Amino acid sequence: MVQQVEVKLPQKEYPIYIENGLLAQTGTLVKKQWPKVQQVALISDSNVTPLYAEKVRLQLVQAGFQVYLYTVTAGEAAKSLGVVASLYDELLGDGFTRSAGVIALGGGVVGDLAGFVASTFMRGLAFIQIPTSLLAQVDSSVGGKTAVDLPAGKNLVGTFYQPDAVLIDPDTLTTLSQRYLVEGYAEVVKMAAIASADFWQLIAQIQSVAAILTHANALIQASVTFKAKIVMADEKEAGLRQILNFGHTFGHAVEAGANGALAHGEAVSIGMVTLTQCFEHAGLSPVGMTAKLRQQLVAVGLPVTSDLIGQPDFYTRIAKDKKNRGGRVNLIYLKAIGEPTVYPLDLTQLPEFVTQNLLAVK
Template identity: 40%
Template sequence: MQSISVPLQNRSYPIWIENGLLAKLPELLKPMNQNQKWVIFSQNEIISLYGNNLRESLKSAGFQVELVVLPDGEKAKSLSALEGIFSQLMEMGCDRSSTFLALGGGVVGDAAGFIAATFMRGVDYIQIPTTLLAMVDSSIGGKTGVNLPAGKNLVGVIWQPKAVVIDPKLLESLPEREISSAMGEVIKYGAILDRDIFDLISSNLEDLLKLANPELLTKVIGRCAKLKADVVAEDEREGGKRRILNFGHTIGHALETNFGFDTLRHGEAIAYGMLAAGKLSIEDGRMKNEDFELLEEIIGKLPLPVLPKFDPNDILQIMQRDKKVRGRKIHFVLLEELGKAVIVDDVAKRSIINAMEGL
């Protein structure tokens, strides 16, 4: 089993990675079991695939386990959905000693993490990501959140898990689109932090998309997890370096909000956002054309949906309401070269619109 530490002093925690790890979870969590209530948070499809078996195996190992079914899709991340869930937890007899298990993708992790952070002013939780996107990104670092009509994750808190349990074998049940969408975030790590992993992904993208090489996939997941863990350790609350993880997200999140979260998946939106940020990086005189061409080439290999027609001014308005706006300035992550990113706040609106018009 690969173990990666997220070193945050007294709140440090491990990221465990191994094929078939879900089946070993009762043994893995046994030292943490003090006869408290354990609650699995998940969604219907994941419960059918993994949740019911996990609950039974934990019960057989002496855990007191309950199950909370979250609404499907982004509806799980609405404030209106949470009130009933908090009442449900009270009825189950949960208290400050309870431990929550977030079994699912980014939506489940965000929602369950937010519930853990706010129930009884904070209880322990463990991330068990079932999607590639959650494995490499959202399950690590403690960001939790729910959505508002104005945009994604506008209400939330940073609440670190006690552990992250990654079983790449779970990806075999994912639709192809979920894998290809997540690859946008995987590419992001190489683009901003690690030219070597960028080149490795580029050379093996077809195998990664088809899950044809489990050893390589586990290596890439582990490398992305380590990169994220190191950034979080250096800047937990996103005051400095952690902000570079938002490469592609400034425009990407706005596209996602504009089109609806079902029309454009998160990773797909980020891929388009990275293309736009790459164009801005060239215009800013930071990035060489040949580096942008490599970025464009690898993103071009992803089966992205064609964007519906849109008005860039509408996207710009959404961006101005984003969390990344500070002092009314839109902050962008741009590339100086592949593997090296910088944060700027002086990109002209006309340049932003031009970059979007080229998508």
């Protein structure tokens, strides 16, 4: 049975469909959303194209669409202005007009890239997300954030551009490597930590990598429902949506400093634990909160520490993060599970805060 979550925003409403085997319904579901669209740009990457692109393409062709497949090299490097320009050229060469649509088939990188292309080409094309990684299914495909990277940092050029639909097939998780399945689970832990005690009870069942797949539908449903609720309350990250950055301020800086050695979810795992350790030592998070997070993450093999934290470049990267405003950074900490709180801190005070509450107590 198809599970459906509705995202209702002032300017747009769209469905998120979740069901095992949903890829086999792609043509029907896309036609329902796009009755007048004829041309479709199916954007994927070199990992996902061999697995799912032909199946999705045939579904779309059978539904009456003219489909063009564009495959980018897998990896974060695809999120660049150079790749965007190449895709613009291909769309122009294939005669795409403003009445066309773009479908992202892949993980978070493909979703961010394709969404950015859809939002900017000819001032905006129709857009649908088909996320194939756990990270994309529970987080990046929902909420309308699109972006590409600059040499100075991740996601520094982007738009808010809501999709017309999100199609989630948990069966695609069976072709993920263990590492990237686990990476996505880090974002599930983040969602549970900031959402509620009930969600945390759900993830407490996950004590092995195999359990992630066993409970995938429930984890995806809970994550998507929670994120949709936050996005509906704060579409453009003016206030409440900031809580979704729990672990990301430190995580983004560690990820960039690792030069590709850490996946996004691995960096977020490190960010959540080290930041919580800071706030627990400072007396703002309750005693035992760090251990609770660490136990859940270590159970599936996620990293929770990094020697990059506290290095000079670590603070430089945080200072360049797009989330900083007016020389201040809003750190998210937990008063309790399900009680995230914003802690504004002057960037000049951050090194002392980290040294006193993390580095000096190791």
